[in-house]
Amino acid sequence: MLQKSRTNRAEEALSEAKGKMNDRYRLGYHIMAPANWINDPNGLIYYKGEYHVFYQHNPLDENWGPMHWGHVKSKDLVHWEHLPIALTPGDACDTDGCFSGSAVDNDGELTLVYTGHHYTDKEKDIFYQNQNIAVSKDGITFEKASENPVIDHPPADSAHHFRDPKVWKHDDTWYMVLGNATQDKVGRVILYRSPDLRHWDYRGVLAQSDGTLGYMWECPDFFELNGKHILMISPQGIEAEGDAYNNLFQTGYLVGDYDYDTNEFSHGPFTELDHGHDFYAVQTLLDDEGRRVAIGWMDMWESNMPTKADGWCGALTLPREITLGDQLEILMNPVEEITLLRETEHNECKKRPILENYLIDTKEDLIEVKAVFDLTDANARSVGLKVRGVEQEELILSYDVEEGQLTLDCSKFGKMKDGVRKAPLNAKDLLSLRIFLDRSSIEVFANNGQTSMTSRIYPKEERLGIELFTVNGAVQIDELTYWTLQDTWK
Incomplete structure (x- = not known):
């Protein structure tokens, strides 16, 4: 009793x-x-x-x-x-x-x-x-x-x-x-x-x-x-x-x-x-x-x-x-089974070079992103993507091609203190990123699980979209797809 x-x-x-x-x-x-x-x-x-x-x-x-x-x-x-x-x-x-x-x-x-x-x-x-x-x-x-x-x-x-x-x-x-x-x-x-x-x-x-x-x-x-x-x-x-x-x-x-x-x-x-x-x-x-x-x-x-x-x-x-x-x-x-979360699919681009930043306009805050970069002939120093707020906020996931290092920077997305984490990743010819964004979390799986990065995030601004970027050169993107995801608790 x-x-x-x-x-x-x-x-x-x-x-x-x-x-x-x-x-x-x-x-x-x-x-x-x-x-x-x-x-x-x-x-x-x-x-x-x-x-x-x-x-x-x-x-x-x-x-x-x-x-x-x-x-x-x-x-x-x-x-x-x-x-x-x-x-x-x-x-x-x-x-x-x-x-x-x-x-x-x-x-x-x-x-x-x-x-x-x-x-x-x-x-x-x-x-x-x-x-x-x-x-x-x-x-x-x-x-x-x-x-x-x-x-x-x-x-x-x-x-x-x-x-x-x-x-x-x-x-x-x-x-x-x-x-x-x-x-x-x-x-x-x-x-x-x-x-x-x-x-x-x-x-x-x-x-x-x-x-x-x-x-x-x-x-x-x-x-x-x-x-x-x-x-x-x-x-x-x-x-x-x-x-x-x-x-x-x-x-x-x-x-x-x-x-x-x-x-x-x-x-x-x-x-x-x-x-x-x-x-x-x-x-x-x-x-x-x-x-x-x-x-x-x-x-x-x-x-x-x-x-x-x-x-x-x-x-x-x-x-x-x-x-x-x-x-x-x-x-x-x-x-x-995580694919059961997917609702709408958006194929943004395939087999195209990215030399300047490329913005996908989406305000959704429950999404899965798949981005595949072909690094075979890349002359860029680094590549990656940003989750942008409507004004100053941004979360940056970048890969340093020369150093073989993946960086997650949440310092402008709710982690002002100690906001950066880095991980070794030998991507060689292909960089594949699978990213899960929830209202207050991000989970990154790189090159079929060779590296993962998990962080809580606390944005204050509405989302503007997802932006691909390169630094000091071009890179070919083989695939960029994102899915809106279910809110299973609602």
Whole structure:
């Protein structure tokens, strides 16, 4: 009854906040809460013919606070339905928060595995964390297990950071990776195994920082892809190096080989997964088609979040299929179903040289753009496109042909401070850009997922259009097409 009472109170607060919300920056085709705060995606799973996504949620306020689990589901990864809040904190196993975790199908029973957060001194941010489960037979209402916590403390050599369980089954055994830090403030991922999701044995360290990869590794995800094992992590505390690691915290991956018998993971270097301003805490699912689908939090800690003034904050990225490239690099592209968003198609030009700026007049703010540049005989120093406001605002996406570098400049589109991000891209003869613009976001996928850049944007002016440009020379454009997109929430 206590759980139901807390859920009802949270739903009432959410309904009240929704009624007061300003929708100027509300996204048209991304996962958001009905109102108030969200961050990490949790519990991504394909269950009984539907995709379920949970997320860290404070239904009581537009700021981060006592973490609940919000919940949406979809049949096609495009059109999402809000469901009742799945988890509320306040029980002995999760006094001050139901932190991030994952979901599994345990013989038809949808099981959430999550971190319980407990403050011993909130003002000084002193806390401890444990791991818990909650189960559901209908995929909507969840009951916390009487055995909670199923893991009540971290290994003896740990700091108090001990969270974000990702669980999967291999043969007949359940495995769990957890984000952790040593007492010496070294980030790492540790591994447990269980026969039944309730009794867990510690197996040791899966991977650990060499001293350069931060003091804590959040939100681990570990899976096999094309015969290799991938560990995705969100390290806290990596120092910026030139154009790399420019956000407060990072998200990236390690690729290697794993032995279940010895718990040995031999891997290559850490690689950033997205090069924009706002991509963190990525989690993946394996669907019925065998695709590995990833979704991240489309914001960043301590960044400017003007939507708080509107009564909401936070969103998730488009679902992205991830594959492994020839150089063992992860390629990330929107899932095929995203084409269901398309309404009207506009083929602007094909096979023509661009020497001067070329403007497409469109005021639409929910669009997908495909631009393909032939760089074979290009003599331009750089090429790209701008999203123009009617007066001074512009967002610039440019590719430096000589340097092999893609730049996203949002400094005149709502990110006046620290508005530029750069990413390496070896485009050689062809530059292909696929761009998704929503009211307050941009997602860029370059050359079939070799590079992606995700950022929140906060324009104040009405859109004027999309402008192609070159610098110091001509370039041939092979294709320029854009689509207006559905507002799935309306």
